[in-house]
Amino acid sequence: MLNYSTSEENYIKAIFHLQKDGTVTTNELSAELQTRPASVTDMMKKLKTKKLVHYKAYRGFRLTAEGTRVALLIIRRHRLWEFFLAEKLKFNWDEVHEVAEDLEHVGSKKLIDKLDEFLDFPRFDPHGDPIPDSNGKIENTRQVCLTDVPINKPGVVGHVSDQSSEMLELLGHKKIGIGTRLEVKKKFSFDQSMEIKVRQQPPTHISWELAKNIFVKYEN
Amino acid sequence: MLNYSTSEENYIKAIFHLQKDGTVTTNELSAELQTRPASVTDMMKKLKTKKLVHYKAYRGFRLTAEGTRVALLIIRRHRLWEFFLAEKLKFNWDEVHEVAEDLEHVGSKKLIDKLDEFLDFPRFDPHGDPIPDSNGKIENTRQVCLTDVPINKPGVVGHVSDQSSEMLELLGHKKIGIGTRLEVKKKFSFDQSMEIKVRQQPPTHISWELAKNIFVKYEN
DNA sequence: AAAATTTTTTAGGTTTGTCTAAAAATAATT
DNA sequence: AATTATTTTTAGACAAACCTAAAAAATTTT
The missing domain is CATH 1.10.10.10 (Winged helix-like DNA-binding domain superfamily/Winged helix DNA-binding domain)
Structure with a gap:
């Protein structure tokens, strides 16, 4: 190494x-x-x-293959620290990147693997990007925030960034969970709310606050 | 800055x-x-x-005064990271120093203050050394583990590293808490247990496991 | 395809933090 | 107090990572 x-x-x-x-x-x-x-x-x-x-x-x-391996380890460190900063230290979503730029170079593999365990092996960083595992394996489909998904493009929910019971209650009510296939039908600029369609369900309306926390993967 | x-x-x-x-x-x-x-x-x-x-x-x-101020900020970072590594990531006591040597140079004040808050403002690192506060103020008396205190040297309990209810129950029973003045009377090499004396109490016997978690300050 | 433009590389410097070897200052010994 | 030994500093180099200015290669335009 x-x-x-x-x-x-x-x-x-x-x-x-x-x-x-x-x-x-x-x-x-x-x-x-x-x-x-x-x-x-x-x-x-x-x-x-x-x-x-x-x-x-x-x-x-x-x-090279080796260069890629090294890159993925750096990205792993970066994204784990980002997750830590947002989740544990309560940094804002948009502040974590800069701090993680420094932390990502602190290299001990043991440190990073223990951090990963402490964070309970998160699979996505606060921006929805996948975190490589300790072997450098990475999910190849990028997760995109529902607010950024184009109209009528079907995607599958891969990650929700807020895990509060309040939010999970709402998601349960809407029949949305990890793996749910859905499609954005219409966006309303007034409050940035949107109408979405889940298979075998009637269309439903969700707020921008909720959409902000849902990440989907889709083929492109 | x-x-x-x-x-x-x-x-x-x-x-x-x-x-x-x-x-x-x-x-x-x-x-x-x-x-x-x-x-x-x-x-x-x-x-x-x-x-x-x-x-x-x-x-x-x-x-200089300024140099000292800078030193204390570095030591603050070092010891907070040590505490984090031991307490949250479950590193062994003797592994934290090396890793903290790298982390201590990651400087953003905001990061360190948020880490401090996340850790609930610990006052001593895993070695019992005091952690300077965000103004660089530091406790001047060093805390020493009870296992390292010489016989018959009176000291005051300043810190207990395990806060589990099981341990607090035992400490309560022995009438030991932060601020308690005590003295090690005898150490038994067989199991490293020891007899200690708390003022206005009869001498009592404590295990090495318990002593390991008690830190005292004393004049030297 | 020649000329003009853009991109990339080379050549030669600078700064930071280190080194070796020699010189200078201080301390210890006789 | 003079000599010897130790400690510290100076002088000059080196590697890493950057820079500027000029040259070379590639690309685009005419």
């Missing part, structure tokens, strides 16, 4: 996030990381010798 | 720990931090320009 510097980890993570569509370019990375292109080239040479990226001058880069 | 590098913080913390008896020397610091004396001199020059240490060439160094 090798150990990488904070900078190396930041580059690896950024490549992982950017490479969804093919190879990543020097300028893309330099924009993402707020550094100069020349610095990116320097680092890519280094990561190449460490066999973490595929890289040929002027041709962009992609993570 | 200025921000210091991990190296700077490690030097500041080390000086704080070493300076209990007068000024700290270059060799003492280099031994503590596992670096070469020349590196210490370099850093002391830097910390001097930042007004964190008093320093005259060849004459050793001491923290």
Whole structure:
């Protein structure tokens, strides 16, 4: 189990996030990381010798299998800390990312695995992104907040972020749970409430507060 | 609120720990931090320009008031994380220090204050050392585990690390609580149990398991 | 396909924090 | 008090990670 510097980890993570569509370019990375292109080239040479990226001058880069493995471990740390910050320390949803940027580089595997256990093995971070398990396995379908799902696109509930009994009562009443297949039929801009349709149920109306806590996966 | 590098913080913390008896020397610091004396001199020059240490060439160094303030904030972070690791993540007593060495440099004041609140404002870390509050105020008397208190040295109970109702029941029965003045009369090596004396009570016998959870302060 | 533009890389610096080896200051010994 | 030993500092280097400015390669436009 090798150990990488904070900078190396930041580059690896950024490549992982950017490479969804093919190879990543020097300028893309330099924009993402707020550094100069020349610095990116320097680092890519280094990561190449460490066999973490595929890289040929002027041709962009992609993570190797090993680079991907490392990226997933960093993302695991990041998202577990985010979950901890939101769930236990009561940080706001939108404040956790920045703090987790620092915590994610504290590396001991034992620490992270114990944190995971303490948090009861959460599968999604506060933004609905999946948390890789201790082997780096990650759910490949991204979860999207119901407020961001396009009209008439069927999805399956994968995660609800608030687990309060009040909310669960409401969800039970609406016959919505993890695995429920549903579709957004109409959104009302007045209060951002929406009408949704669950199979074999009549259409029903839910508030923005509730939708905010429901995450669905769908094929794209 | 200025921000210091991990190296700077490690030097500041080390000086704080070493300076209990007068000024700290270059060799003492280099031994503590596992670096070469020349590196210490370099850093002391830097910390001097930042007004964190008093320093005259060849004459050793001491923290300034500001340096002490910074040291206490670092120690606060360190000990809160230690407490978290032991109490919440169930790390062993002797494993927490190393991990906290990394976490202590993650600096956001908000994070640390929220962690403090989450932990319910603990006053002592798992080793019985006091945790500075968010203003850097620290209890000046060190707490020592009852198992480490010398025979016949009177001390006052300052802290019990296990708060289970089972243990509190036992303590209540023995008339021991925070603030109780007591003295270890005899230690039995067979099972490490001990006979103790509480004022206005007959001598009583307690197990090693119980003693392990009682921390006392005493003058030295 | 040549010229112009954009992207990427190279070449050479800077800062932080470390190092070694040698010099200077202090302390200990005779 | 002079010599010896120890401690500390200076001088000069090095690696990591960044930078600027110029050169080279790739891409786009004409």
